[in-house]
Amino acid sequence: MTTKENFSAGSQQRTSESLLKDIRRNTKRIFTSEQKVLIVMEGIRGEQSIAELCRKYGISDSTYYKWNKEFIEAGKARLDGDIVREATSDEVKELRQENIRLKEALADLVVRYDVVRPLQNPI
Template sequence: MKPRSSNVKSPAKAPAERVVKDIRRQTRRHFSAEDKIRIVLDGLRGEDSIAELCRKEGIAQSLYYTWSKEFMEAGKRRLAGDTARAATTGEVPP
């Protein structure tokens, strides 16, 4: 008798995995840019610890630190003038 391969998924397990993926997809929260900035600025103020802030907002600390890093990098690029700023209608000559 051949030993069963461990990397072969049983047919009964596949639908269950699909259900779990669907649940994760439906419960995933999407934060607006304003929410991300507000949360990062709250963390930078230092009134609460990062752990407390993340618990209050319902996010992982790793996500907070990712947003914080992106926020700082975007600020550095903007101050260095690396990004092109879109002209407003008042600045565009006719």
């Protein structure tokens, strides 16, 4: 193999390696909060090592530990009462019914306005 052939083969290999790195970098997975909780809970159970768990889900150790820290801090904040609880299903149901009533009242007022307005300003 000549020097020129050796050089081009080496540069081609470097190019393919950089291409693979770019592909890996651009195919970053986005995990939902539910997925993160499941992964952290799996790590807390301790059935697998953290390294095995991270390989299984294709995340780095530092990502797992960051999620774990966020999970623990959120749990502490909730237990301390720092986080306001969201509406219950009954509250949501009541708010939806009130929303419907208000929309109907607004529609009624708009219809009345459209009827009265031409009478007040005859052409």
